[in-house]
Amino acid sequence: MLDKTISGEISVSDMMGAIGRRARSAARQLATVPASQKDAALLAMAAALNAAIPAILEANGADVARAQESGASAAFIDRLTLNAARVVAMSEGLRTIAALPDPVGTTIAAWERPNGLAIERVRTPLGVIGVIYESRPNVTADAGALCLKAGNAVILRGGSDSAQSARAIHAALVAGLTVAGLPEDAIQIVPTTDRAAVGDMLKGLSGNLDVIVPRGGRSLVARVQDEARVPVFAHLEGLCHVYVDASADLSMAIDIVVNSKMRRTGICGAAETLLVDRAVAATHLVPILESLAQKGCQIRATDEVRALFAASERAEPVDFDTEYLDAIISVALVDGVAGAIAHIERHSSHHTEAIVADDAAAVAAFMNGIDSAILLHNASTQFADGGEFGMGAEIGIATGKMHARGPVGVEQLTSFNYRVRGNGQTRP
Amino acid sequence: MLDKTISGEISVSDMMGAIGRRARSAARQLATVPASQKDAALLAMAAALNAAIPAILEANGADVARAQESGASAAFIDRLTLNAARVVAMSEGLRTIAALPDPVGTTIAAWERPNGLAIERVRTPLGVIGVIYESRPNVTADAGALCLKAGNAVILRGGSDSAQSARAIHAALVAGLTVAGLPEDAIQIVPTTDRAAVGDMLKGLSGNLDVIVPRGGRSLVARVQDEARVPVFAHLEGLCHVYVDASADLSMAIDIVVNSKMRRTGICGAAETLLVDRAVAATHLVPILESLAQKGCQIRATDEVRALFAASERAEPVDFDTEYLDAIISVALVDGVAGAIAHIERHSSHHTEAIVADDAAAVAAFMNGIDSAILLHNASTQFADGGEFGMGAEIGIATGKMHARGPVGVEQLTSFNYRVRGNGQTRP
Numbered sequence: 001m002l003d004k005t006i007s008g009e010i011s012v013s014d015m016m017g018a019i020g021r022r023a024r025s026a027a028r029q030l031a032t033v034p035a036s037q038k039d040a041a042l043l044a045m046a047a048a049l050n051a052a053i054p055a056i057l058e059a060n061g062a063d064v065a066r067a068q069e070s071g072a073s074a075a076f077i078d079r080l081t082l083n084a085a086r087v088v089a090m091s092e093g094l095r096t097i098a099a100l101p102d103p104v105g106t107t108i109a110a111w112e113r114p115n116g117l118a119i120e121r122v123r124t125p126l127g128v129i130g131v132i133y134e135s136r137p138n139v140t141a142d143a144g145a146l147c148l149k150a151g152n153a154v155i156l157r158g159g160s161d162s163a164q165s166a167r168a169i170h171a172a173l174v175a176g177l178t179v180a181g182l183p184e185d186a187i188q189i190v191p192t193t194d195r196a197a198v199g200d201m202l203k204g205l206s207g208n209l210d211v212i213v214p215r216g217g218r219s220l221v222a223r224v225q226d227e228a229r230v231p232v233f234a235h236l237e238g239l240c241h242v243y244v245d246a247s248a249d250l251s252m253a254i255d256i257v258v259n260s261k262m263r264r265t266g267i268c269g270a271a272e273t274l275l276v277d278r279a280v281a282a283t284h285l286v287p288i289l290e291s292l293a294q295k296g297c298q299i300r301a302t303d304e305v306r307a308l309f310a311a312s313e314r315a316e317p318v319d320f321d322t323e324y325l326d327a328i329i330s331v332a333l334v335d336g337v338a339g340a341i342a343h344i345e346r347h348s349s350h351h352t353e354a355i356v357a358d359d360a361a362a363v364a365a366f367m368n369g370i371d372s373a374i375l376l377h378n379a380s381t382q383f384a385d386g387g388e389f390g391m392g393a394e395i396g397i398a399t400g401k402m403h404a405r406g407p408v409g410v411e412q413l414t415s416f417n418y419r420v421r422g423n424g425q426t427r428p
Numbered sequence: 429m430l431d432k433t434i435s436g437e438i439s440v441s442d443m444m445g446a447i448g449r450r451a452r453s454a455a456r457q458l459a460t461v462p463a464s465q466k467d468a469a470l471l472a473m474a475a476a477l478n479a480a481i482p483a484i485l486e487a488n489g490a491d492v493a494r495a496q497e498s499g500a501s502a503a504f505i506d507r508l509t510l511n512a513a514r515v516v517a518m519s520e521g522l523r524t525i526a527a528l529p530d531p532v533g534t535t536i537a538a539w540e541r542p543n544g545l546a547i548e549r550v551r552t553p554l555g556v557i558g559v560i561y562e563s564r565p566n567v568t569a570d571a572g573a574l575c576l577k578a579g580n581a582v583i584l585r586g587g588s589d590s591a592q593s594a595r596a597i598h599a600a601l602v603a604g605l606t607v608a609g610l611p612e613d614a615i616q617i618v619p620t621t622d623r624a625a626v627g628d629m630l631k632g633l634s635g636n637l638d639v640i641v642p643r644g645g646r647s648l649v650a651r652v653q654d655e656a657r658v659p660v661f662a663h664l665e666g667l668c669h670v671y672v673d674a675s676a677d678l679s680m681a682i683d684i685v686v687n688s689k690m691r692r693t694g695i696c697g698a699a700e701t702l703l704v705d706r707a708v709a710a711t712h713l714v715p716i717l718e719s720l721a722q723k724g725c726q727i728r729a730t731d732e733v734r735a736l737f738a739a740s741e742r743a744e745p746v747d748f749d750t751e752y753l754d755a756i757i758s759v760a761l762v763d764g765v766a767g768a769i770a771h772i773e774r775h776s777s778h779h780t781e782a783i784v785a786d787d788a789a790a791v792a793a794f795m796n797g798i799d800s801a802i803l804l805h806n807a808s809t810q811f812a813d814g815g816e817f818g819m820g821a822e823i824g825i826a827t828g829k830m831h832a833r834g835p836v837g838v839e840q841l842t843s844f845n846y847r848v849r850g851n852g853q854t855r856p
Contacts, residue, residue, distance in 0.1 A: 263854070345456070417802065417833060419805075422807030
């Protein structure tokens with residue numbers, strides 16, 4: 001429904017067109033702004049967020065009340081609900097981003113040609129980024145700040161459930177932009193929950209939108225991928241595997257499997273499938289599964305696994321293609337690393353996979369043979385996170401293979417161009 | 429029309445599905461093949477091309493005869509026609525690609541985290557690349573070889589006008605693959621000119637196509653961009669500008685403008701618009717335009733330019749948005765580098781722009797203020813070429829900002845993933 005107080009008589013399409021043009025204009029300005037000015041804005045945004053805690057919590061209270069009336073689940077209400085500590089955490093997130101190095105203008109590569117031409121590949125902003133997300137209010141601050149740091153203008157389109165929270169957070173971001181003398185159109189929020197606005201974004205706003213980042217559930221991402229006429233940083237599910245090789249240290253394997261699955265079950269880097277080398281089924285399988293079961297994990301296993309570990313349910317074929325995001329794991333035996341690679345290539349969402357092994361040849365085969373964004377050796381899949389990678393913050397984990405792959409941080413929100421310096425060269 | 433001898437009763441869609449599955453399977457094998465084997469294949473392909481010169485010229489003769497019967501233009505016939513020297517040049521191109529370093533497996537970045545995790549970003553193949561092109565037969569060899577070098581399988585879909593030539597060239601490439609023990613499905617050619625095959629490719633062949641590279645005219649690229657459900661390396665037109673600043677050396681400016689426009693007028697890096705700083709209109713404009721006119725270039729200019737240089741036609745507004753690809757140039761005066769930037773940002777296709785200047789501040793403003801793939805200082809726009817950049821060969825010049833930008837060579841045909849090595853780390 002169109003918000004009459006903001007849009008008046010204007011159609012959604014006209015409004016979105018204007019938002020796109022203002023974003024492009026802001027992006028042009030941001031492209032040449034010094035790092036110090038962007039960082040000043042980020043710090044002012046952080047201060048404004050803290051100052052606006054009462055207003056943000058009041059807006060959030062209205063969103064939460066509406067969600068409760070509509071019978072939303074407890075998990076949904078939890079994701080939606082803010083408190084002072086959560087707003088302060090958002091604010092700290094902005095300070096962290098301010099402290100990161102500015103990627104814009106850095107030289108990625110430089111070389112000289114025999115004719116004397118000096119060629120540099122230099123990072124540039126992407127331009128205008130559209131972020132389409134669901135009910136998590138913190139995305140408003142995180143995505144706005146990351147895009148700004150990389151010199152981009154951003155158009156935020158949040159879910160209707162968190163609309164009032166998002167607007168209150170957005171007001172604080174704009175206040176910070178203004179303090180630092182940056183255009184307030186650098187971070188815009190779509191002031192309507194009409195789905196036609198998303199359709200306009202997917203069409204690219206007449207060339208004024210350079211990339212779309214969908215952050216949300218499978219159906220949102222699928223719609224965006226299917227309909228977008230502009231590039232998309234796809235964030236699909238994380239159907240992540242842990243493979244325990246015959247050469248694995250058992251105690252390390254237990255720690256890594258339990259952490260990969262159970263530390264937090266609801267994140268995309270949580271393991272969903274355990275593969276154990278058939279050669280060590282007799283020694284490694286049961287202790288690992290017992291540890292998982294003790295932590296409250298439900299085991300869904302193949303018949304040969306169940307023959308060794310009775311306290312498990314039978315896995316249906318679909319289990320090996322399911323991202324549970326819950327305390328459930330599917331388990332199978334495989335024939336060494338080659339068997340693990342074959343299983344993973346068939347079932348993985350190409351997000352994150354881990355091998356526990358001591359054998360260097362098995363590790364090399366795993367690293368070279370699997371086409372996933374993140375491959376780990378002797379470490380938990382839950383490290384699949386921009387912060388854990390040292391990127392400071394991330395807008396998500398991309399599972400596509402183009403441009404950004406894995407954690408999408410500030411650097412991944414840039415493009416590059418070539419700058420060639422000569423002294424009069426012409427081409428023969 | 430479906431080629432019955434190859435496809436029998438199979439529908440185009442079934443045939444394309446099978447091509448996609450075979451390509452994916454070949455891509456999996458290619459991903460772990462050593463550089464030496466890929467290079468051996470490239471050299472064997474080069475030898476096979478030379479050995480097949482009679483067969484290729486016979487097939488090409490049939491294509492050319494058909495084009496002549498249908499009344500194709502002389503320029504079209506020239507692009508289509510092969511001779512022994514042109515085939516040898518293709519073959520030399522393959523040897524050049526064989527001599528390039530293998531990008532796959534190289535470490536792009538590496539760092540260590542405080543918890544001891546060692547993170548590497550490593551180049552990987554993209555997977556399966558679709559190349560949709562028009563009548564230039566050499567694209568078959570160039571694109572096939574570049575994709576192979578980067579460890580990708582490729583599906584080639586050439587124009588119907590060059591179908592027989594493309595098949596003869598393709599046969600030589602497959603012979604080379606076989607000699608080196610690589611799967612012949614690494615380089616497939618679509619054996620039908622039915623347009624439905626292109627539609628299937630644009631839909632992504634059920635996930636078996638990772639990126640599409642359109643190489644051809646504006647309408648082909650526009651159709652691909654509009655309909656593709658997979659990422660596209662857009663190669664749009666090159667509406668390239670040369671700006672002559674007040675600080676430019678006049679004789680250098682003449683050389684660069686004339687070379688940028690007239691060396692070859694039909695390539696995407698040819699200049700289409702000349703902008704001259706109003707401050708030096710009296711001294712610089714006429715000598716530059718006289719040199720262009722002497723080379724046979726038609727001048728289309730604004731009224732204030734025509735007042736200084738009578739031998740020019742009046743430029744209509746559309747002239748400043750036209751890629752002539754011919755001996756025609758549009759000319760305007762601007763107010764210094766700021767005026768040049770404003771004009772270029774309004775009219776450029778974001779391909780390549782050059783500044784001729786001595787003033788470092790003007791150069792810096794130009795480099796930082798224009799969002800084009802290639803920016804040159806005191807050098808001809810005709811250097812916008814992968815070979816001239818030292819990339820060995822290119823599949824085209826990308827004008828998009830995602831993943832690949834500027835010349836698309838072997839390195840741009842790769843993706844990357846993260847490889848994380850620990851010794852038992854779990855996430856707190």
